[in-house]
Amino acid sequence: MFANLLIILASSLVVIALFRRLQLPPVLGYLCVGLAVGPTALDWVNDSEELPDLAELGVVFLLFSLGLEFSLTKMLALRRVVFGLGSLQVLGCAALLGLLLMTLGVAPGIALLLGAGLALSSTAIVSKELTSLGEIFSSHGQNAIGVLLFQDVVAVLLLTLVPVFAGTGEQAWYWALPLTLGKTVVLFVGLLLASRWLLPRLFHEVAASHSAELFVLLALVIVLLTAWLTHLLGLSPALGAFLAGMLLGESHYRHQIEADIRPFRDILLGLFFVSIGMLIDLQLFVSHSLLILGFTLTLMLVKGCVVAALVRLRGSDSETAWRSGLALAQGGEFCFALMAQMQQSRLIPDEFNGLLLAATFCSMLLTPLLLRAAPGIALRLHRKPNQQVQLEEITALNAELRGHAVICGYGRVGQSIGRFLRKEQQAYIALDDDPERVQEAATEDSSVHYGDCRRGALLSAVGVERARLVVVAVDNSDVALAVLKEARRINAEVPILVRTRDDSQLAELKAAGASEVVPELLESSLMLASHALILLGLPDEQVQARVDEVRQNRYRLLHGFYSHPNAPDEAPINPD
Helix, strand or coil, X not given: CHHHHHHHHHHHHXXXXXXXXXXXXXXHHXXXXXXXXXXXXXXXXXXXXXXXXXXXXXXXXXXXXXXXXXXXXXXXXXXXXXXXXXXXXXXXHHHHHHHHHHHCCCCHHHHHHHHHHHHCCCHHHHHHHHHHCCCCCCHHHHHHHHHHHHHHHHHHHHHHHHHHHHCCCCCCHHHHHHHHHHHHHHHHHHHHHHHHHHHHHHHHHHHHCCCHHHHHHHHHHHHHHHHHHHHHCCCCHHHHHHHHHHHHCCCCCHHHHHHHHHHHHHHHHHHHHHHHHHCCCHHHHHHCHHHHHHHHHHHHHHHHHHHHHHHHXXXXXXHHHHHHHHHCCCCCHHHHHHHHHHHHCCCCCHHHHHHHHHHHHHHHHHHHHHHHHHHHHHHHHXXXXXXHHHHHHHXXXXXXXXXXXXXXXXXXXXXXXXHHHHHCCCCEEEEECCHHHHHHHHCCCCCEEECCCCCHHHHHHCCHHHCCEEXXXXXXXXXXXXXXXXXXXXXXXXXXXXXXXXXXXXXXXXXXXXXXXXXXXXXXXXXXHHHHHHHCCCCHHHHXXXXXXXXXXXXXXXXXXXXXXXXCCXXXXXXX
């Protein structure tokens, strides 16, 4: 066990560092590590019973941290997506894929069961990539998460149906279905009561002790206990972890909980992706490469088109429809478990099972790249008549506006900037891709619009070419970089301020055309340092001079704002 972990972690260290350098998603690196060290390639890692369990914990922690981002109100708003879109997606994809499998000679019942398994998408990959791209609360992101939650419940039902088709089951499907749904309701109600009465008191007591160790332990216990209880009910542990995270997401401690479990989540999630890669027979890619390619493309086309059509029928614009389809086009990790169980029950031939596993793996491998290319693909697939109307409306509203500021991202930082500008009677337009946030802001402020700031057409609609200032206030550096490049393409002269968490991408942002980059960590450290010096008894003027000196050296645009600390009587230097 320890030797296997050492080999996996050491290989991952090298490969992930290489993928980072090549600007490729880390998920692809982990999958490639699993493929390389698995039994069909280098065979460095032996079969271990503990490894799949450790790997599953990664998905549990991921779904828990994802649940922290979703409040109960947001999830209730998604109920139509979860049960409406989710059920239609599973039924539609299962029917079409089942018919295709029947044409290949698979028995009708087995084909429909296998088609339903192939209809499930990868919760781990989609959730992680949407989070890293900053699209988890976009329209297509919420569609994807809602459908994935429904799929987690369906996956449990499908696993219970395998013994029924094999002739060894104790329960018929018409009993298994309401039983699974009933267990889900019981789990939700139990967690709701616990989150209202028990957990806040526990966290309050632990927080009062001022012990970081106790806080970490309590967070881990909650995640693992929820997953275990869900497993006892015969449901997906990841589903239970998500519900627990969602109910805790409304507490004051959610940011601290997320920070505490992040190291465990990232390492264990890496193990999960490695374990997925190890399941694939590398020799099949040599002997049946064209067949695997055909299966992969068919799977992704069917699933992507079905999801896009369903989202379009629900009244969404074409871009949202296609991006939702691209996000859910791959096979999922539950499909591996289902096919393994069906193979053990001799329901499908070994070679056919291996080909389907390889095709599912390839679809998962392509997903991170597809999600990054999704805006361009969606644009080429359709010209978005509904969205065009929206752009025309925004353009008409702001046609007369000149010399204004454009704020990209209207979270807490963007709203603070907006309040300052409003008090000084400076005109501005704000953009954000969280529909709930835009709706709330629109009740008080008509200058806030919904949309993805990375789209050049939207930036043109709000008049970036006529703006005096652009402020990129999104909390994701990769998204900020994409917005910056697009804004600079439209207007090469406008000053652009960019907010970042730290200065890790400072050089890249400056090279892309940022007039100034403001790292949050620097500003918070300056405030803490100034307070510390004042509490230590240093004069206010001396502390302010030190802070001004750091800011003057750090921010090029402020060189003429602060006078030199050693020469307070000198006039400020005008940069012009």
